[in-house]
């Protein structure tokens with residue numbers, strides 16, 4: 001059977017996976033959002049320490065969301081607009097709404113921490129519900145980015161260009177934020193993604209940064225998951 005080489009190239013191009021800048025970080029966001037919401041739902045609001053720790057986690061989530069959408073605006077939307085004007089419009093508009101929602105939720109969280117003990121039960125439930133609606137919007141929003149935005153990026157950029165863009169975005173992230181990303185991203189990836197992520201980090205980051213990332217990740221993996229990761233990276237027994 002003769003197959004036209006041009007057709008073969010087209011089929012190969014359609015099958016070959018493209019660079020997906022959203023996949024890993026959005027797994028991290030979904031995990032962090034779900035975990036924080038569940039923590040708030042089970043919080044003992046009469047326990048001052050637990051109240052302080054859980055509201056702090058909500059504030060951390062909100063700050064992470066703020067930083068994340070800023071990275072997307074600065075790098076991904078700017079790149080999309082440079083080659084497909086208007087292509088990031090809907091999501092950019094939603095980012096404006098998210099910033100307003102983040103501000104309101106942060107105020108609501110601080111107010112809960114400072115309110116009279118008699119009001120805590122009611123205010124905790126109100127914050128839990130408001131946060132769940134925010135997270136629901138974000139889950140749908142991320143899906144649009146992973147489908148419609150990726151379609152634009154894949155149509156207008158080569159994989160080499162996308163890797164360069166992603167590299168520039170990652171290079172702009174301060175070390176402290178990067179460790180927070182590792183903590184929430186790597187444990188909630190599948191084994192192949194974990195190996196690719198950490199293998200890349202070992203190749204490009206200083207050795208102490210790689211070691212710190214392993215230390216951050218390990219407590220959140222099961223023994224079996226850790227054994228697979230260590231074997232795939234060829235880590236010696238010292239780990």
Ligand SMILES: [Fe+2]
Pocket residue numbers: 069072091095141145
């Ligand atoms: Fe976004």
